[in-house]
Amino acid sequence: MAATRRRGTGTNQEAVRRHNLATLLGHVHHSGGVSRAQLTERMGLNRSTIGDLVRELDELAVVSQSVPEAGLHPRAGAGRPSLDVNPDPDSVFVLAVQLGVDSMDVARVGLGGGVLERISRPTPSDRDPEVVVDVVVEMLRQLLRSAEPGSRLVGIAAAVPGVVNDATGLVRFAPNLGWSDVSFSPLLASRIGLRVPVRLGNDAELGALAEHIRGAGRHKSHLIFLSCDVGVGGGVIVEGLPMRGASGYAGEVGHQRFDNGGARCRCGNTGCWETEIGSHAVAAAVGCPDDEIDRLPEYLQPGTRVPPELRRLGRSLGVGLGGLVNVFNPEVVILGGVLRWVFPLVRDDVLDALDAWALEAPAREAQIVLPWLGGDSVIVGAAELAFTDLLADPVGVLARAEGALSTVMGA
Known part of the structure; x- marks a missing residue:
């Protein structure tokens, strides 16, 4: 995504700033860490603007800055090395679900794409959607209880082996699960009871997404x-x-x-x-x-x-x-x-x-x-889907995420 230069009225300038903030966070998230000099080159903005954007993300506790290890990034000239900007996986995370015919996996994935924790269980033998969702919710709550105090959940996404519609959260047809017209996302959202978006994707499409970004x-x-x-x-x-x-x-x-x-x-x-x-x-x-x-x-x-x-x-x-x-x-x-x-x-x-x-x-x-991601391609892809809203509007999503876990962290 390209950065946008600041022009126009105060309202437009604010929209441009938030767009650039999202673009920069996307570079950090997808790269797993990038230097400020590289961000300047990629986004076509001056160093002071990049510095202001990084500082704002640092204040939002989604990134950290550090002096690069010797030789990690080539230097263009004399002077102090450009600081590295790294995602903070312990501060911001998503929950990812991978449904299979025989087994189900859930994972807590931090900003930057790393799997922090994962749980696997057999899929209920009758594969009844409501029973499956109840087991998934139990697994997700277990992951939430082990999250760092003060960390923020910004999204949940599930990968399903079938024909799905993310806009409605509908599993249109998943023959190997025996599902037809199952409103999976609304059901999961109502059962887990959190103020975060719940999204849905096809497993192969999400595997392609993860391997395209990281593999x-x-x-x-x-x-x-x-x-x-x-x-x-x-x-x-x-x-x-x-x-x-x-x-x-x-x-x-x-x-x-x-x-x-x-x-x-x-x-x-x-x-x-x-x-x-x-x-x-x-x-x-x-x-x-x-x-x-x-x-x-x-x-x-x-x-x-x-x-x-x-x-x-x-x-x-x-x-x-x-x-x-x-x-x-x-x-x-x-x-x-x-x-x-x-x-x-x-x-x-x-x-x-x-x-x-x-x-x-x-x-x-x-x-x-x-x-390259081995057996994690699909679940990492589900995590990328769950990060979609954060990477589009970090300020708005993080404001809504404050306190979202209060109902379950002590459950």
Whole structure:
């Protein structure tokens, strides 16, 4: 986001100042720390203006300043080194939720994107939305009780494996959870009872966001992130922006038709790609019982003997990736979820099938890689969604956040 120079009336000047304050905080948050000299260069403002903005954020207790370690930032000339501006993760944080078919994770994530604390539990067996929300609220309250005294919660966001609408908080369709038209965000907001925004996103889209900002897709304008567990979803970044579709429902790549005679998918169709490469298909390929699917990574360790069934699955993965490469022409495709363990074992099968199926030019440009954030891509993406309001208006959001935790910190 570009900075804006100050001009016009007092009202306009205030709007410009708050815009620049938000822009600067975004640079600090996404970089995890940046020098004042770098901020001056990135934002195109003079040093005194940058100094004033940093001072205001320091007074709001969202950043701190420090003398850089020797050699950390190159110096342009003589004199004192430019101070580093760092996010304060203990002062401002969000809560992130990742819902899965078999497990649920919640995390407390500080400004700067670092996961401070995380809790995992099995998803309730009946997956009833109200029961799921009650368990999530209990987990979130546990995280809140361990937060630093005086710290401020500025947002909550959840990642769901399905078709969602953030504007209404509606899970339109999540076949692997058995959900249809579930008003998830309003339900979570009412149960937790905090004066903070509760947002909702698709898991693959949020994984793509996190990897674009902090991971394997950093500095890439065109990328695809595959979230692969029981279901398969795709988050797509085009020209540096998420591709959401007309109503936010884009990216359901797991439901492209792959095999006319294939297995029945939970969406109701037959032969969807996710029935060929999802975690249940992987478990069947390596002999992992369905009731032990949480142990699937143990069956996929480096050096493990690769059965023919897993190699066939790798070829199915490669063919599907070839289709995505043909359609989207990405710079990088990032394989998340269970594919993080599958791909290293069947790399040659995947790439051979991709090369055979994809057109030569886009295939040559696309790299197939693992997520730099490991298993945290989706939950870090949910945290980025939760930080959206703070990064748009730090002053207003922090004013509203004061005292927001008073009802639960002692619960």
